Amino acid sequence: MPRRLLVGHDGSPASTEALRHAGRLACASHGRLTVVLALPHLPFGAVMAPVSVPALEEEARQAAERELCHGVNELAPDVSVTTIVTCAGLRPSLVRAWRCGEHDAVVLAAGGPFSPLTGAARALRRLGLEPIVVGARPRRRRGLRLRRRARAASRARPA
Numbered sequence: 213m214p215r216r217l218l219v220g221h222d223g224s225p226a227s228t229e230a231l232r233h234a235g236r237l238a239c240a241s242h243g244r245l246t247v248v249l250a251l252p253h254l255p256f257g258a259v260m261a262p263v264s265v266p267a268l269e270e271e272a273r274q275a276a277e278r279e280l281c282h283g284v285n286e287l288a289p290d291v292s293v294t295t296i297v298t299c300a301g302l303r304p305s306l307v308r309a310w311r312c313g314e315h316d317a318v319v320l321a322a323g324g325p326f327s328p329l330t331g332a333a334r335a336l337r338r339l340g341l342e343p344i345v346v347g348a349r350p351r352r353r354r355g356l357r358l359r360r361r362a363r364a365a366s367r368a369r370p371a
Contacts, residue, residue, distance in 0.1 A: 214316035215243035220306050221283075222250055222328050223276025226321035228283035230346040234319040235287040237344075243316075244292035248309055249280050250302035250328065302328040303335045310336065322347040 219234045221227040231247060238245050252272045254265060261268075277297070284293055298305045310318060318336055320343050323329030336343050 213237070213241040213243075215241050216315045216317075217243060217245050218306065218309055218315040218318045219245055219247045220250075220302055220318065220320045220329060220332050221247050221276075221280055222302055222323075223252055223272075223279050224321065224323075224329075225279065226323065226347055227329070228279055230319050230321035231280075231283040232286060233344075233346045235291050237319070238291045239288045244294070245287075246294045246296065246309065246315065247280065247284070248302065248305045249276060249295060249297045250305055251297065251299050252276055253299075303332045306332050307335055307339065310339065310341065318343040320345050 214237065217234045217238055219227075219231050221231060231245075234245055237243065254269050254272065280295065284295070287293065296305070296309065306318065309315070318341060320329050320333050322345050333343050333345060
């Protein structure tokens with residue numbers, strides 16, 4: 213059971229659910245959490261919007277910090293939590309924190325295909341680490357489906 217958990221947070225409610233899951237794991241193993249909050253950046257197209265970009269970006273950052281505080285306050289009181297807030301992306305921040313060698317496992321929320329959480333999970337898998345992904349459907353093995361197709365093709369009769 214991992215005792216030193218690294219949690220990636222992007223300010224989303226799904227990330228807060230992953231934080232709760234990591235808190236339950238840390239409580240069960242008398243462990244500690246390190247939470248990396250990557251502050252959100254506005255997309256490039258936001259410059260064309262008829263709003264104040266710095267005000268919108270500041271509002272998004274405050275919302276992400278509020279979501280993180282809400283999640284940390286819901287954890288058990290005996291769980292030790294260290295928070296790292298960064299303006300860098302989630303992927304490089306998690307990789308940098310993992311390479312320090314202080315953590316046993318990484319907990320992430322399931323995100324969409326273009327989510328920073330998905331990109332961070334992909335980067336960690338390249339390092340040879342399988343993160344604990346909360347809220348994801350079980351990964352299907354591709355080889356099984358290919359074998360079924362090959363078997364079905366071998367049963368087909370020639371015309």
